[in-house]
Amino acid sequence: MIIAIVGPSGAGKDTLIRGALAARPDLRLVRRVITRPTEAGGEDFEGVTPEDFAQRKARGDFALTWEAHGLSYGIPRDQIAGSGDVIFNGSRAALPAAVRIFPGLRVILVTAPEIVLASRLAARGRETATDIRDRLSRAAFEMPEGIGFQTVVNDASPEVGAARLLAALQPERA
Template identity: 85%
Template sequence: MIFAIVGPSGAGKDTLIRGAMTARPDLRLVRRVITRPTEAGGEDFEGVTPEDFAHRQARGDFALTWQAHGLSYGIPKDQVSGPGDVIFNGSRAALPLAVRTFPLLRVILVTAPDIVLSARLAARGRETPEDIRARLSRAAFQMPEGIAFQAVVNDATPETGTARLLAALQPVRA
């Protein structure tokens, strides 16, 4: 199964993914390729130049690519093939293409109330107050029409949020 974890900045996607990976070592995490310096921090990703990204995209190295916030993001083909469950940090805007690319994709939307998002973004220290306001305005982004998803509210401790994500990662019962 392939899982896309999506949600607004500050929702705690990376924290919950790390918690799920610890609890479920059978999960395989896709290491995204992003056109930003690896030193930028945050999640574990492969930072590349825009030129390198374009070359790899033209070569067909990616199963899925998208643009967001002025950056290019790629999901390497070799990381989504093979047995077992795969999880990746995705983009709500890229979901229509992701669903076409991965027909059995399960989408999990990680959310939190605006006051929680704002506090988390401020604590990161990477954004100005204006940037935080802009991110909060984008947090209300609706899921693309026709995309089925399961919501995980991450408004408590990391342990509680991780438990909620782990429950969402369980097989769907018919």
């Protein structure tokens, strides 16, 4: 199964994903390719130049790509292949394409109150005040119509948030 974790900047998606991976070694994490320097921190990602990204996209190396915040993001095709559950940090705006590409995609929306998002964005020190305002304005972005999802509210400790994500990752019961 392929699972997309989506939500606004500052919701703690990467933190909760790390917690879930620690508790569930059977999960495989997709290491995204991003046109951002690797030194920028945050998640474990492969930083590439825009030119390298474009070449890889043209070769068909990515199963899914999208643009956000002036950056290009890619899900490498070879990391999706194989058996077992695969999890990736995705984009709400890219979900319509993702559900076409990955039949049966499960979507989990991680969110938090705006005050929590603002505090987390400021604490990570990557964005300017203007960037933070822009990201907060996108926090209320509606999920694309017709896409089923579960919601995890990450407004407590990382341990509580990870437990909530793990509960959402349990197999769906009919």
